[in-house]
Amino acid sequence: MQDLIFSIRSIATLWILTAFLYPLLIFLIGQTVFPFQANGSLLTNAQGEVVGSVLIGQTFTEDKYFWGRPSVVDYSEGEDANPTGLSGGSNLASENPDLLERIKAEAERLKSFGVEPTANLLYSSGSGLDPHISPAAAAAQLERVAKARGLRMEAVQSLITQNTEGRFLGIFGDPGINVLTLNMALDNIKS
Known part of the structure; x- marks a missing residue:
């Protein structure tokens, strides 16, 4: 049971990191540092x-x-x-x-x-x-x-x-x- 809980927590953590936080970070960097390129040049x-x-x-x-x-x-x-x-x-x-x-x-x-x-x-x-x-x-x-x-x-x-x-x-x-x-x-x- 402990392995199952660990697996679910790992999946949820990786999902939040890769599906929300990383794209948000890249979006913010693009819009602040490279707005011309990020918006299609x-x-x-x-x-x-x-x-x-x-x-x-x-x-x-x-x-x-x-x-x-x-x-x-x-x-x-x-x-x-x-x-x-x-x-x-x-x-x-x-x-x-x-x-x-x-x-x-x-x-x-x-x-x-x-x-x-x-x-x-x-x-x-x-x-x-x-x-x-x-x-x-x-x-x-x-x-x-x-x-x-x-x-x-x-x-x-x-x-x-x-x-x-x-x-x-x-x-x-x-x-x-x-x-x-x-x-x-x-x-x-x-x-």
Whole structure:
């Protein structure tokens, strides 16, 4: 009987610690030390409206904006948008004819807009939600965006440089540009 009482007490103590106290502690630390990150890393425009998260890519289709990576997840486009947190790649093998056809079609679409296709503009990320493109992908779109906005290419290049994030700790990963923050910076400058 004593072992049973000890077991019940242990279970109750661990349950209170792991189901209530630990989550409460993490919540309080997140809200006090990291409130921006804990609340979804949401960005707002000049009117105070939430325009998106720096963590999740968005679909930009207008010429005046830089375009992000393609995604098999319809997270922000049209009636079929599915912003429920679903993510994932197409799971198509590199030799799959459907994938090859999609990439060829995307390359032709980019060329029709005067954009030299780069890997970031042709291939989706593994999660389908990557908000970043490479500096080369931004440079490939530079002329199109500058022309659509009536800006000098040097001004747009300066924004690209300002919004380029370096390697993590200086050694991990590749430099990248968050498309949402770059496009918001474009919206904040005058022609």
